[in-house]
Amino acid sequence: MDLTANLPPQLVDIVIDLTKKIISEYGPVVAKKLWEQAQQVKIQRPSFAIKGDLVDREPTIRSIKAALNARDNTRVIYLCGSGGAGKTRLLEEAKKVAASKPPIRWAGIFDLYHTDLHNTFYLQSAIIESLNPGRQYFADYWEKRELFERKRGDGVFTSSSDAAVQSEIATLNQLFIDALNQFTSRHRVVLAFDTLENIGEELDVIQQVFKLETVKGSLSARQWLLDLCRDAKNTVILLAGRPNVELKSDLERINTIDMGRVESISVEGLTQSDTSDLLTVYTRNVPRPIAKLLSQNAINIWQATKGLPVHVALTVELILQTPDFLKEGQNNDLELERKVVRAFFDSEKPDRRHLFFLALARKGLTPDLLNYLERRWSKEECVKRLTDVENLTLIKKRHGESDLFLHDALYEMFDEFAPYSREEKNYWYQRLREYYQNSNKEEQLQWEKSIVNILYYDLRCDCLQAFYRNFTRWSEIAIKGYEIELDSQLRNEIFIYLRSNHKNDINSDAMNAVFNQDNAIRWVKRLNRRSQYKQAIEVAEILFAFDTNKRFLNDHLPVMDLSENDKNILEPIISTAPPIFWASLLTYYGEALTYLTKQSESQIETVLTKAIDELNDLSFDRQHDWLRDRLLGYTHDRLGYLARVNGHYKNASEYYHQALQFYKDAEILDEYAFTQNNLAFVLALLGDVVGAKAAAEDALTKRLELGQRYPIALSYNTRGLIRALENSGSLDGQRDCELALSIFEEINTPRGIGLACNALGFILRKRGEGWTLGQCTPEQAKQWYIKAEEYFERAKEIFKDGEKIRLWEALNELGCLNRDWACLLKSLQDEEGSRIKFKQAKGFQEQALVLAQESNMRFQQVDTLDDVVELSLNLGDFEQARQKLEECRALIPPEFNLTAARNEPNRGEIYWFSLAKIQMREGMMRIWRARQNTPRDILQVADGIRCLLNSFMYFSLYSEQQVFLEKRAQEIAATLKTSEIPGELVGDTFRQIIEEHGFNLSILRSALSKEYNYEKFS
Template sequence: MTGWIPRRFLHEISEAIEARDGSTHVFYITGNAGVGKTVLLRQVGQKLGSRDGIAPHFPWSGILDLYHSAVNTNSGLEERVMKALETADEFSAFRTEREEFAARRAAGLLAQELEEARAHLAATFADCLNKVTGIHRVVVALDTTERIQYGVDRVQVLGGLTEESTTVRPWLLDQLARWRNCVVLLAGRPDPSLASALQSRLKEVAGVTFIPLDLTGFDQDEMRRYLALRGRDVPGLDSLSEADRSLLWQVTEGRPIRVELFLESLKYGLGFDRLWQNITQGSPAKARQEIDRWLMAAIMNDPAHDLHDTLQYLAVARKGLDSALLRHLTGWDEARCHKQLEELKKRTFVKIRPDDGRIFWHDEVFDLCDNYLIVRAGDLSKRIAEWYDRQIGELEGAMGRPQGDEERRETQRKLQDLRVDSLIYRLRADPHAGYEWYTRQAEYAIRAAEVGYDMRLRNELLAFVNSASEVDRKILPPSSELRRVIEYDAAAHWVKRYMIRGENEKAVALAGRVRKAPEFQPLFTEPSLSLARADLGVYHAQALIYTHRADEAIELLKSVIAELEGGASPEELAGQEPKSFAGWRRNLILGRAHNNLGYAYWMVLRRYGLALQEFRKALPYFRASDLLEETANTTDNMGRVYAALYRRSQAESLVEDGLQLRRRLGRDYRVALSLISRAIVHSAFNEPHRAFAVA
């Protein structure tokens, strides 16, 4: 990489790469933003033959940047490592198993079985990588590792779920303990939790050495060498005396990103005279406090700068800027957009995503923009979200057309990527509407056992909620009621996650702890939290039913229904704004409450009349809000109850209705459940030959 001196630790890492003892070295490289962690990774990559140090070049994996949501998943990392390092079909067993897993998940396999299959798939991946490392020593690099975990919510702490915040962290810890004969570079801002987990997991693994490294800014000697090197392409730099350069080192604290922004101002004449005057007139201590603001004023706020408008858009485009999005925001033609982006790529403070060429700020520059740049983050985020909605709409249209299995999976993957990337813009444009959109997506992801999608969405939400950015804290103030809603909604989400894995006892235990915890008492008393309270109650009750505590479940469900219905009939209440978020969520919760109550009466107490009453009460809620799978499920349940009552026409008709709804939705596993119900109905009326034909 031209324009950079070799960074500290490059020699130490190179020695580990050249080792021939078959051991694995895991380097955990931490440092504050802007100290050159990514540059160090790129220099390693270039020594291994990568053109820019970012792209893969065997035995270099390329830089796998966890800033990007599509990379920050088990499957995202597996896919990229496999593409970079496979030499002779070593991953064929993994690909076969992955295809089988994808087909089983698409068919709606039980989540508990999916979890077991997912764990086996991870072990197979490690075995396949070790086939490569049995012949070649490879280097795998992950950047922005602090994105693995953005924070642990209070429900996780209460339930001992601190390792459940993402699928990637446990996956990575498990893989590192399995990989042989490789060097792994993990770079990110300091994260004591991750450091402790790495140390604990790897300290007793034979053949694995864990090496933490603390990278800081340039020391004075490095600063002198760096400025001497950059003097070749920065006119005017040679006019700075040794004393000036020493002052610059003091003011920037040797942090490369600050030095680069200073050189940008000098090279392109962006407010440099004022910037240098500010630096030299006051004390170095004062300048250190103000340097970031001065740099942003010079680089970003000069309207004479050819890239001024594009820089403003890039400051908000947290998921990257490309020609299509820039055209949407500006109305410029393709040629102008392309020229602007090509000029931006020359700047040292931007990153380029290898997968698709999108341009990003360096993460430290994003922080500086939020703190010192006046930009309409909310308005621009709304316009960017509208662009994402258009892309999402086009793919949703494609999903409605006939597609092969592989094409459908690829379309679904692209849809999930777009939805996850759009979430930050939705939250910044309108945090309430953004969170409502998140809740709908999370409900689907959890129920469909789409663990990766669920956790990617959650990470984006937590990144926004926990952001120290002045912009984000103005959009969602620390005292915001929405923060409390998000925190309390997490209780129901974690109970659902346990249940979808088939861990019903754990779901009951977690719900019980939440109910007893002093910090969660507002959830059970405040009227404004009624939906969060009811959501938790319905799933707590469902877990109680599955663990043979139907009496407790029935009482809990009755209390949920009484509070939300307030004496109104389902037909009356279901029609009140059923398409609004509050109406949709109320209808989903009440429909589930009545359905689960009916299930308890039917399957546990054998009180069929009461079961049918509750199922009938559930349907208006589901139908009013177009909750098709819920409608199919309850309709199917009713058919089964009528079969138990020997009422053939109702039984067959209702089960058939549920089957047709599920066929419309295309979930093979749910269709199979309806076919099982049809076979049960045939058997109930002494027609085993018809039941056998269905099977």
């Protein structure tokens, strides 16, 4: 829908014609005196007619009065008419009528010209503030709304599904309606909404083509208004806007449920007779010769203005301007049109300059802004100038605020006829943008208003630059933080620009396609956030089909069929998309594949790597600097995630490191901290405790600066786990995770609670292991095990229908916990208690293994099977242990072997760690079996020694961290020593391994030397 005015050129033509007639009829001298008299009148009465009595609107007023008098019934009146027909004036008159009926509460006119009212929260707040500032009736709604705001401010929604957030919004919308109806049970209420055309379109092109539904619980003002019209009780709802067939149809459909509830009234131009009457009203104080001439030409004015009251007023005002250029005898009609309009908005004349600024400042003009634009005027003079024009016909003022606006007709006349150059207007748009850039943004609402206004003026300087420089960045921030109101405002500013009279602006032709391309990317992202990964993949693959460079990487055809019409809609939009679009699409397509667990890792990696290649090719594209860095950061982060969940920890750390630099360049602190936190945990797993602690502290510092409590708690949880991995007996890690849990509980985020419970259960289990080394008493260990069990059970309940890997962690840890607990009870001669705990351990391990198998989590299968082996050994079931060990080994890809590792040591892979543990288990089993033979089976012992020593080579392939390797070497040496293996036998095997594999085993040699005083280790 085009929001431009279609201001009739005849209007300016009739002004020129009538002005010429005045000069012709009275002569230049008399005409000049008449205009001077008019100017003297206008000194008393500022420009524009004072708002006076309505003309010929009695039928509409009667309908409004009837609606007001229909006690206990809701009535909706939709005033539909073209720009300048007087719809806003009718709403103002309705206010007067309502004021004459004291029991009725008038809430104000909510003008949807302002994009901040394009979402339900702001509309609801504005209505509450007007009707019930004390909020007594809206207490429950406001309590839940404040909770919603706190959760959003704390970053809780970053861990929530879109569906969960939308459900909360839907609940708030219903609470508002319930509270409003409670209020209207005591008071009849009038709600008026103006400029409905600004919210007329709901579905974007991509949404229409792919038939993607808007989830219930959005903050769409259009749908909310329809719901309000249907559900509100004892309320009069006045709606005013330019013609919109779909909206009219949706409103009138309510009558099928409640007959007579909605009435649509077409607000037409005045009749010829009424136009003449209105001219009389507007020319009461005009010199009689001019008034007489206008009256005599009423029919011409009526024809030129189509009887639209605002255009009639505008015609009178233009004629009263003393157009000196006409007296000079100029006859070029096009030039005259421009001069008429220029004279009206003359930026060089002191009495007109503020009108020029009002025409430019479409986000409202305040005395402070006027003073910024015109430094020659004091603040007091700026206040006076705007106060003088506040109550005039062609001026609008926003309810409850000081900002002034021109009527649309004047904006339209300025855009169509004002002969100001692009350079001149751009200069002022830049000044307006600078004003908001320099304005106070300490409070959230002030910041939001500033960036929306900056975007508005920036679009009119260079729309594509504004789109990539401001819209893309701010919209991304809004979406991530679930600042849905801000996102809707930003998007509506783009919609309004596209439907405005800026067709000849720089890059305006390309803007529509770019916006629709952006919508396509957003829908793939939105489907990912809804966990609708299959549909996200389908949409992306169809879009790839339009790529002339064939970036689409799969050989199968898209699974969704499109009609020829839909193909014809998409083809010109998508086929012309720039490289940044395809890089974006590859990124979010790859993300969808990542979460769809049945996809191969190599396929996903290929897609994300292709995205990086595309982005690297844009290194000299300055227009997309920020978006490029943002996408490179995100793509590397996703590759880090993919590597981490598949056990490629070294690769994950490298990807995370790369992502950090891009996030730093783009100044995206929240995602920088997120990636840094993930990096910290990966480094801890690799044994780099120093690096892990530094990364965790950096992430925590950044998150404390941002102030969102959910991410802060995540950092405390990560730091606690790192501290526990460094020293399992320390309280520091436990305290961090307890702090995290308390924050998660306070902000009521189940996922966070589950993560903290898994962490605390793990830490307490590890602390409990200290009884075997005399670091704690068996009774202390038992108390920690009891508490750990409570934590794991709580996490299990939270994740039972959620993240599979977190549920696996809880189940697997419950298996390990019950195994350790059984061993403790066995040492205390509690055979029955030990038997029960061993049985529970086996049950949890079986559940964990099934879950890992069903969810295609290979490493997790390996990890659980390794724990099953340990449990079997504890139970003395060597055959079961051997069998599970073989199953474990079979799951590890064949390329993970020492022979291959000598040529290409693919370090940092979790499977090296798994193989190291398998070797240790196998070594212990061989040694234990040898003990059962009398005399000992020396070959079996030698094989066991070899397995234990080999495990160190696998550990060294997993991590190169000296502290980690020293700890593992000491563990191996201590195991050999406590197994009473002779040093000479260990030394011979050690020498053979060095000769066979050529690994650097100096750390293992040092550990063995400390345990054995034997020359072959020296």
